[in-house]
Amino acid sequence: HMQKVILVGFGFMGGIHAQAYAQIPEAKIVAIVDTLPDKAREQGDKIGLQVPIFGSLKEALAEVEADVVDVCLPTDLHADAVLTALAAKKNVFCEKPLTISMANATKIKAALKKAKTKFMVGQCLRFWPEYQAFEEFVKSKRAGKLLSLTLQRRAGRPGYSVDDWLNKGKRSMGAAVDLHIHDTDYVVHLLGTPQAVFATATKDFSGYSHIFTNYIYKGISVQAEGGWNYGKSWGFQMAFQAVFENGSVEMDSTQTPSIKYTIGDAKAEPLPVTAPSAGESKAGTGNLSSLGGYYNELRYFINCLEHRSTPKIATLEHGAESLRVVFAELKSAATGKVVKL
Ligand SMILES: NC(=O)c1ccc[n+]([C@@H]2O[C@H](COP(=O)([O-])OP(=O)(O)OC[C@H]3O[C@@H](n4cnc5c(N)ncnc54)[C@H](O)[C@@H]3O)[C@@H](O)[C@H]2O)c1
Known part of the structure; x- marks a missing residue:
């Protein structure tokens, strides 16, 4: 199986995730969501990723078939995107910090319980x-x-x-x-x-x-x-x-x-x-050059999805x-x- 990923937020961290996925044979980015399409296209060209770019996650979910939503948005926008992805019963990888309030974290926990999908937070250390x-x-x-x-x-x-x-x-x-x-x-x-x-x-x-x-x-x-x-x-x-x-x-x-x-x-x-x-x-951009830790975490997540096992490292509970x-x-x-x- 090939895990199809919608990458939401294609700035610094989105660029890092895209380069890590490029080295994971069982994963493929099928769409990018970013409100700055020209900048997103430019970065895509630089790292060899040419996929459709949407202005919102809802649009992308309506147009493209996917298994995973990977959220690399500014932190205050994580919760909305995560809740949208879980409502659509997608597996979610969310960058750290999980969100900006414990109230949001509680909402995300309830939504994951309902969705019964797999979840990881990018606590990459x-x-x-x-x-x-x-x-x-x-x-x-x-x-x-x-x-x-x-x-x-x-x-x-x-x-x-x-x-x-x-x-x-x-x-x-x-x-x-x-x-x-x-x-x-x-x-x-x-x-x-x-x-x-x-x-x-x-x-x-x-x-x-x-x-x-x-x-x-x-x-x-x-x-x-x-x-x-x-x-x-x-x-x-x-x-x-x-x-x-x-x-x-x-x-x-x-x-x-x-x-x-x-x-x-x-x-x-x-x-x-x-x-x-x-x-x-x-x-x-940004300040970290080695992809190792990011590759390891995404490799682990995709492995879990491939084997239908629940991630045990950097879970939603851990992130919260x-x-x-x-x-x-x-x-x-x-x-x-x-x-x-
Ligand atoms: N794990 C790590 O080591 C690490 C390192 C850096 C950043 N991060 C985290 O990654 C997340 C993203 O940070 P970044 O450094 O990539 O920021 P960034 O500003 O480089 O990128 C954010 C991207 O989101 C897009 N965007 C903004 N609002 C949007 C919206 N409403 N819909 C769609 N796209 C939108 C922007 O156009 C931009 O491309 C943050 O949560 C940050 O804390 C983690």
Whole structure:
């Protein structure tokens, strides 16, 4: 079977997804939905994708036969598109963050229950080669128990988004949600929901543009920092450092090798990473070049559909839970109080 995909929103992330699907033989994009057809056609030509372009998902669903709706719209528009796709009984892949409110998340859960289709949220760190290698390292207990973990995600002010939606706090929920949710989701994935969170944050015209959170667990110290208020040409860095009873791991996306570990007092060694040869992005905007994590997540989703199995990684529940935790972080930053979960 060939999984036929309607790709909704063909900007930076839509371009990345299209290039990942091009390397998945069981998937094919059959239509694009975007309100800027000329820009969409131009990007399609650049990456070798020529399919019909529609102005709305409803039109595309009426005209084209499809199995999957993949939502890469600005975050404030996710819920509408997802609910439309579920009403049409389609399988849905929705980019992170799932949506901009818990009320929307509840509506989406009810709609999925009714549709009985398959659903995934693009919490791509769960599929990112270095983060997967670290997860395995933790589980292997090679260096004993994990004592502390600190994660960073830093970027220049986003300058590429259509209508500058990323810098509009009501649309993107600011860096604290849009960017930093990746690390929140990874922490929850690795260690479960924390007992509580305490956060401080920088607020500006784009909402919370730089957040510092402590995640409260028993017996392990965890913190994360996420911000996009650096200068536009600053670039992008994701990193983390972990200390174990008998060793450590350090990851830094700006270094080669990106991930290293130590055991006891021995010198640092590169930690082997299983990365698919998914190549580099040709989309040209945004700040991530390697397609690996995005290829892995879409490959997994299409595999699940092919085998009629329900995805277990980056599910709707996971996407909604990460949103709940990140909203608790916003509440903590706003009130100066520890917020229980
Ligand atoms: N997983 C990741 O690492 C990652 C990285 C970047 C962005 N994202 C997420 O992907 C989503 C899209 O972000 P982006 O960076 O691609 O933004 P973008 O501005 O580059 O692209 C959005 C696209 O949607 C189109 N659009 C806007 N309104 C529309 C409408 N009503 N109907 C149809 N099309 C419409 C725009 O024309 C544009 O092409 C966001 O939710 C963002 O948080 C995820």
